[in-house]
Amino acid sequence: MVLSGGTSPSISTETHERIVKAAAELGYTPNRFAQALRTSRTMTIACVVPDISNPFYPALMRGVQSVTDGENYDLIAFNTDGTPDRERHFLAWARQGRVDGVVGVFFTLRASDFRPLVESGVPVVRIESSKKQGGPIAIDDIYVDSRAAAEAVTNYLTSRGHTRIAMVAGRGGPQGTRVEGYKAALLAAGGTPHVVIVDEFSEAGGLGAAETVLASGYKPTAIFAANDLMAIGVMQALRERGIEIPGEIAVVGFDDISAAKLVTPPLTTVTQFQRDMGVKAAQILMHRLRGPRGEAGTAIEMPFGLIERNST
Amino acid sequence: MVLSGGTSPSISTETHERIVKAAAELGYTPNRFAQALRTSRTMTIACVVPDISNPFYPALMRGVQSVTDGENYDLIAFNTDGTPDRERHFLAWARQGRVDGVVGVFFTLRASDFRPLVESGVPVVRIESSKKQGGPIAIDDIYVDSRAAAEAVTNYLTSRGHTRIAMVAGRGGPQGTRVEGYKAALLAAGGTPHVVIVDEFSEAGGLGAAETVLASGYKPTAIFAANDLMAIGVMQALRERGIEIPGEIAVVGFDDISAAKLVTPPLTTVTQFQRDMGVKAAQILMHRLRGPRGEAGTAIEMPFGLIERNST
């Protein structure tokens, strides 16, 4: 009992220490799996991300891990590639009783898809990119309001005199909401939105999209890319044509990946404080694990921040 | 038995399918922890890295995961920050019978530190940055010869006419070997080495080191940084002083992190094919898990590759 971390007033501190010491000398350590079998608590959390090698996610995971470590939970990393197949596969996997809880980013699953898992007693905290309500299913959401962030970016640009602002984005994921925010804000400011959507949300996609914008006759004074990788592609396209950044065209990205401050000129972008999000998500999960399993889901908003660098 | 993935010629394919189907309908799935308790195989692998948010490691982890996934092992991510404390803590953790095997990068632990773990039946595959021999302890090493890579970089620069090549490096980790290789190759080519060591192996460190080099009167025509982050810092320092890259001073890095090709100009660097290393390491681990637990350790070398971009 002592070794499991339990507390009882009936055992004196002295005895307690004797036990701990003896255990250390004998090299004894309780078997996690026997514990898990008996208590049906695995002391393991799954962290699900679309791509661990996408620079956006490791910081999130670090945040999660910093709290799970402190609570003696192990963290299992799970990549889904953001595909429906692999996300469903994760659900099946998680239902095998391998983990006590889940925190993750899901591109294709809907809240109802989690119902069986949650009802089997495994709490889920999702990290989302648009406003959520907190439905009847006991899933907790934590989100950054991407739409508002995109509006903020657009307003920042218009406040600096830009009216011809183009946006480039990829298909899928959170990028749709960002486009909406941009459109709304630009219309409100009296501008005319111009959006180019491409398949890949990568540098190559950004480069191609920028070329389309330049060929369109829209003549933008600023280009807003739905993520940093695309923004970097945009910058490459502009540089190839000898267009000065930000002199002739300003560029803004989204995510604040580590490369954003390393390109030339350093990229103005939006941070989502991903580490903080990870911490917060894990805390919410820990809270569920300790207490109210069945209560309705919550949704809490996290801040974003505009980071001004020299590309604008 | 069927569900555990066993094989027996005595069961017809038809029966086999009936069982699997029935199990699917009933939603039955064997409990991993009961299995683990009974068989003392946890079906879990630990992947230990100094810093998951350092762009170098996620690709490695992906490689590892691509093979563990295929073998139905879970992957637990473990960050050590490369500190002795946390690396020792990992050892203690691993001895609690939580994982069947370990693959990782260790900065401070020595082969002998792993002996208790390995002798308790948990195979370890280390990823190293200098030539290893394969000692008596049953640890498998897989390494890239950093020294040779640093020599190759230096030779590449001298072959392009550089003789005044400075090197900047951080303390600890694999950077020492890289400095050795540089010195040896430059001396062999008749040059005079000039090394600046700083505490942090980050951009800031690289920036400071570059300033030291420039202030020294060495007047380099090329600067070789022990990793890409430092190289990027060097580039910033040069840019601040209006020194043209590569016209006046060429810059080379090490690691080929994703940012390397995104900076301006794109950075010439050395790749260690980190994903391949992860795959290979995991394969070796799987081999150990299936067979020869006690055999002497092996050490296999992995290739590096010089990636020429526009910074040279």
Add this chain to the structure above:
DNA sequence: CTGTTAGCGCATTCAG
């Protein structure tokens, strides 16, 4: 070849 049983190491319950 199918059906039964013991026990992996723990946390919990019940008797002492």
Add this chain to the structure above:
DNA sequence: CTGAATGCGCTAACAG
């Protein structure tokens, strides 16, 4: 308050 007995769900060994 301490000690022994039970069973978590499974696999492996054994008997029928």
